[in-house]
Amino acid sequence: MPRNTSPERADLVFLRRRVKPRAVVAEPVAASAVPPAPAAAPAPSVPASTGLDLGGSRSAAAAPAPASRPAPSVGLDLGGGSGAAAPTASSASSSAASVPTRPRGPQPFPAPTAHDVRELGPDDPVLRLDTRQSAIGSLIVSGATAAAWESTDLVTGSLTLDGAAQGTPVVTPGNRPLVGFDEGDAIVALRHVRSLRRALFVGSGAPLGVQLFDDESFTVHPGDPAHPVVLSLLRIDGVLELRAEPLEEPLPLEAVLRQFGFVPTTSVAPRRSRTI
């Protein structure tokens, strides 16, 4: 098999955190006893498949299907046949039986916590909240004069402290904006954090303050007049990552939003249903 000598794609973000497959998957390939299998090759009574198995190409003569149970396979098996799916009644009915342990797969790079950082700025530009801090109560950003949001279904909008709105608001089932202003503070409704993809908070030159349900709080360094700092929020699965982002130059709000890729979606006012 020829080696893949193509250069690493740096332009595809999702490939940068690629993790090495676990050894348990790769190991048995070398030890596989499955021959290249011409049609006449005698098949074992319970064929052991340890490598890539595309199923459908296997001829009936080469691989008589065992009557009792499917072949144990530790490799990729895309075969629709060979008794592959055929869920048993018990596995189909028992949701708990298929419960995985907490995923230990790709984890984001280590980052300081809200407990470690008192001020987000040049020294500590990023911190990550835990799953509880990211989901309980409200995330309060004081000192913000504008906030922008993008929901998981890519509904985007922005709102300023004085009420100027662009794009589409996202209202949660509790009748609160997913991101909005209340008594001068920008608020994120963390009960619905899984509806939020990202947000941005812009200040007016004063430090921003961030407060959590557990009374943990920190500030965001405002930068200098030539390079103001905004606070970006990104949800990664169940945790929120907060980052102080210095701007190249002072910019009007629309330009800041554009620079961060917040394109307000068209808002359609809901219409009452007509009575006949």
Next chain:
Amino acid sequence: MASLVAGANAALTAENPGLTSVMVGFSWDIIPSRGPQTELVPIAVLCGDDGKALSDDHLVFFNQIVSDDGSVSFASEADDEEIDVDLSRIPAEVAKIAFFVYVDPDVRGPGDFSPVRSASVKVSTPDGRELVRFDVPLAEARSTRALLLAELYRHRDDWKFRALGQGYSSGLAGIASDFRIDV
């Protein structure tokens, strides 16, 4: 199907031989409001012999959806919310699993249980057969912000389910304090 009153218990595994997993479903009915509305959040806490949470990771709710050992998982399907428990996979150090519902403490008028008309918790088999149900008495819980609904606990080699309905006026903070959780 048995209906429990507060304080009563049901011997789940003793009365249902072969029962290895259960679904704990939460339902409620809230008076609709045009303004900010009470939002209830169910949470399961895996506790040790001392009745306290084994760790902050031994919580299961909508944003921490599987316990470390995989025995308790959050799902949201048939009921308003649902937590699945695989009894056979619960580690030996877990003596009980406490089930709460708390009012999300959003700073914009979090509310309390006043607008909650009814609330119940039920235990079912994985195929949906209801084993036991507890309709929570809310008369004295109106001003509270969290409720300890019920607990699933070990009794010798079996698992029992106890209906509770104990209110916390201090909400999630009170639960965190009582169960030694850092939230």
